[in-house]
Amino acid sequence: MASFKKLVSRLFARISKKTMLMAIAATLVTSGVASGTLAWLIDRTPEVTNTFTYGDINITLEETDNNVDQDGNPNTNEYNMTPGSVISKDPRVTVLANSEDSWVFVKLVKSDNFDDFMSFEIAEGWTALAGADGVYYRQADNAEQDVVYPVLKDNKVNVSIDVTKEMLNNLDADGVANYPQLIISAYAIQRDDAIADLNNAASAWNLIEAENTAAAATNEGESIVTQSLGQ
Secondary structure: OHHHHHHHHHHHHHHHHHHHHHHHHHHHHHHHHHHOOOOOOOOOOOOOOOOOOOOOOOEEEEOOOOOOOOOOOOOEEEEEOOOOOEEEOOOEEEEOOOOOOEEEEEEEEEOOOHHHHEEOOEOOOOEEOOOOOOEEEEEEOOOOOOEEEEOEHHHEEEEOOOOOHHHHHHOOOOOOOOOOEEEEEEEEEEOOOOOHHHOOHHHHHHHHHHHHHHHHHOOOOOOEEEEEEEO
16 A cells, blocks of 8 residues: 555656646747747848939030120120121030930020021021920930030021111111121920920920029029121
């Protein structure tokens, strides 16, 4: 009987130790899950950094100084008219390197008497803008170098063969010079097919006109080339 009691005691002891070990193991597993130390499958990607800078558009309008007016300014020139002659003139718009895609415009304003004395043709590549007298446009694409666009065909204006000495003398007969003039101005604005106001020349020109109106209200001048054609 005593031997039987000892056997039962030993069995209970073993069961208790096993139960305790299992409880400890369960506690360790639970603790590991809570602290995140289990070896889950994890992967990571590198960061993607986006930096947004800006582009720009820069143009110039220049021509060769003929020095007749002796003012040293190539953007204000005078010329002597001889009936039937050809006057060399090379106004040119330069879109500077790395400018964004753009609409480029030139506006040529003639004095009221200009057509009585002179004529010219626009250079190739320019398109007359419907509804805007004297305004021409073209598309310019982003480029790594300056791109030059001549304004006048063959870089010249023509003096009419029908001009007479009397017509020339009358230009300043009353002591006030009334020589024919041609004023050229150039503009550029960004071009973007995804933006309604910038995906066509007409809308783009409207934006420029609005800006010109605002600039005039604040007395901000625009760059122009002025040509006076005298006797």
